Amino acid sequence: MTKTVRCCRECGKALPEGRKATIKFCLAVEGSNRNTSSKCKTDWNNRQKTRGDMIYPLVMAMRYDRQNFAAQGVWKKMCRLMAGWHDEDVAAGRVSYEPLSTVLPRLYDRGDLQRGEIVMRNQRWSRSGLVR
Numbered sequence: 309m310t311k312t313v314r315c316c317r318e319c320g321k322a323l324p325e326g327r328k329a330t331i332k333f334c335l336a337v338e339g340s341n342r343n344t345s346s347k348c349k350t351d352w353n354n355r356q357k358t359r360g361d362m363i364y365p366l367v368m369a370m371r372y373d374r375q376n377f378a379a380q381g382v383w384k385k386m387c388r389l390m391a392g393w394h395d396e397d398v399a400a401g402r403v404s405y406e407p408l409s410t411v412l413p414r415l416y417d418r419g420d421l422q423r424g425e426i427v428m429r430n431q432r433w434s435r436s437g438l439v440r
């Protein structure tokens with residue numbers, strides 16, 4: 309039987325056994341049961357924020373400024389940017405991304421994404437609702 313060892317997302321160090329599954333980083337104080345911010349967690353979150361600041365305006369432009377997004381080849385630029393981040397993560401020995409099987413349930417559970425399909429073809433919405 310294979311034994312699963314959970315590791316810190318940032319530094320890859322094995323987490324102590326018996327920890328809650330929600331703990332994903334080294335603890336600030338070894339031996340503590342509290343998941344207070346450790347350097348690993350802070351570093352991870354700061355990098356996510358920095359990368360998010362770069363990619364968010366591009367993703368919004370992808371949705372709402374489609375013509376310019378396509379004309380300027382932004383998708384390729386985004387892919388190049390993400391490939392650089394991935395290479396950087398691999399070189400540092402840390403997790404680069406989470407599989408969708410992990411990400412989607414978390415976003416559904418937090419209410420950030422709606423479950424199911426949203427059908428809006430040939431319909432327009434305003435602040436007051438569906439425009440007929």
Ligand SMILES: [Zn+2]
Nearest residue numbers: 316319334348
């Ligand atoms: Zn760590």
